[in-house]
Amino acid sequence: MIVNLKEILDIAERQFMAVGAFNTPHLESLRATIGAAEQLNLPVIVQFAQVHESWTPLEYMAPVMIKAAAEAKVPVCVHLDHGETLEYIQKALDLGFTSVMYDGSVLPFEENIANTKKAVAMASIHGASVEAELGSMGKRESGSGDDGGANDNAKKVYTDPEQARQFVTETGITALACSFGTTHGLYKAAPQLNFDIVKDVRRLADNVPVVMHGGSGVSPEDYRKAVAAGVRKINYFTYMDKAGGTAMAGYLESLKSDDPKFFTPISLAGLEAMQKNVADAMKVFALQG
Numbered sequence: 632m633i634v635n636l637k638e639i640l641d642i643a644e645r646q647f648m649a650v651g652a653f654n655t656p657h658l659e660s661l662r663a664t665i666g667a668a669e670q671l672n673l674p675v676i677v678q679f680a681q682v683h684e685s686w687t688p689l690e691y692m693a694p695v696m697i698k699a700a701a702e703a704k705v706p707v708c709v710h711l712d713h714g715e716t717l718e719y720i721q722k723a724l725d726l727g728f729t730s731v732m733y734d735g736s737v738l739p740f741e742e743n744i745a746n747t748k749k750a751v752a753m754a755s756i757h758g759a760s761v762e763a764e765l766g767s768m769g770k771r772e773s774g775s776g777d778d779g780g781a782n783d784n785a786k787k788v789y790t791d792p793e794q795a796r797q798f799v800t801e802t803g804i805t806a807l808a809c810s811f812g813t814t815h816g817l818y819k820a821a822p823q824l825n826f827d828i829v830k831d832v833r834r835l836a837d838n839v840p841v842v843m844h845g846g847s848g849v850s851p852e853d854y855r856k857a858v859a860a861g862v863r864k865i866n867y868f869t870y871m872d873k874a875g876g877t878a879m880a881g882y883l884e885s886l887k888s889d890d891p892k893f894f895t896p897i898s899l900a901g902l903e904a905m906q907k908n909v910a911d912a913m914k915v916f917a918l919q920g
């Protein structure tokens with residue numbers, strides 16, 4: 632069943648959990664994610680980041696994501712992750728996405744507000760809802776194999792809860808991505824999360840659902856604290872991607888040197904490992920693990 636961001640976050644609010652949001656720029660990651668959600672009977676968000684356009688064009692993946700969401704036995708939201716331009720957001724909405732993120736976090740505050748308002752107006756015509764970002768997590772969503780480097784910590788700007796109040800009130804967004812200590816990509820050291828930022832944003836900005844980006848590599852204990860503080864959507868991709876790749880490498884190693892190597896069984900080994908990794912993450916986000 633396909634739903635928008637508002638509808639799925641209302642479920643998260645009622646059930647006191649965070650919904651997992653997994654990047655699905657390939658058929659294998661999409662089937663792994665929906666498979667895990669159906670197996671656990673949990674709502675889920677499948678998302679495509681603008682930066683993944685070079686892996687698969689959005690117009691190829693969008694119809695497949697929407698079809699899979701519509702036919703799923705659980706509520707599924709089809710979300711654009713880190714839309715950097717209003718043109719790309721319009722494209723996702725026209726293709727049938729039920730949710731979009733406008734990421735104007737690198738812009739001056741007033742410009743971020745102005746563009747986010749435009750995104751909200753564009754999305755509402757389609758019955759879709761909008762996530763936006765305030766503060767900086769040090770670097771943007773990127774491809775695999777990047778290192779969540781220590782250098783990025785210097786570029787982190789934590790979200791100011793008072794600014795968040797103004798931002799949420801003026802833009803009418805459905806969810807706010809906050810910077811409170813997470814980073815995209817792999818962590819070199821355990822992240823130090825500031826949950827007071829999340830609590831203050833919720834208190835000042837009318838209980839807005841908070842989104843955690845860079846959710847891979849956070850400890851189960853910190854996930855639980857994040858949900859308690861008001862995180863309702865957790866973006867998770869790097870470790871599922873790593874689980875899939877590791878399983879594929881293991882499958883290849885299990886073959887004898889003169890065995891033929893076929894793409895299909897290798898990709899299925901990756902799919903199976905991603906589904907298990909996603910299911911484990913979803914259980915923790917739903918406070919079941």
Ligand SMILES: [Zn+2]
Pocket residue numbers: 713771772815844845866
């Ligand atoms: Zn992100």
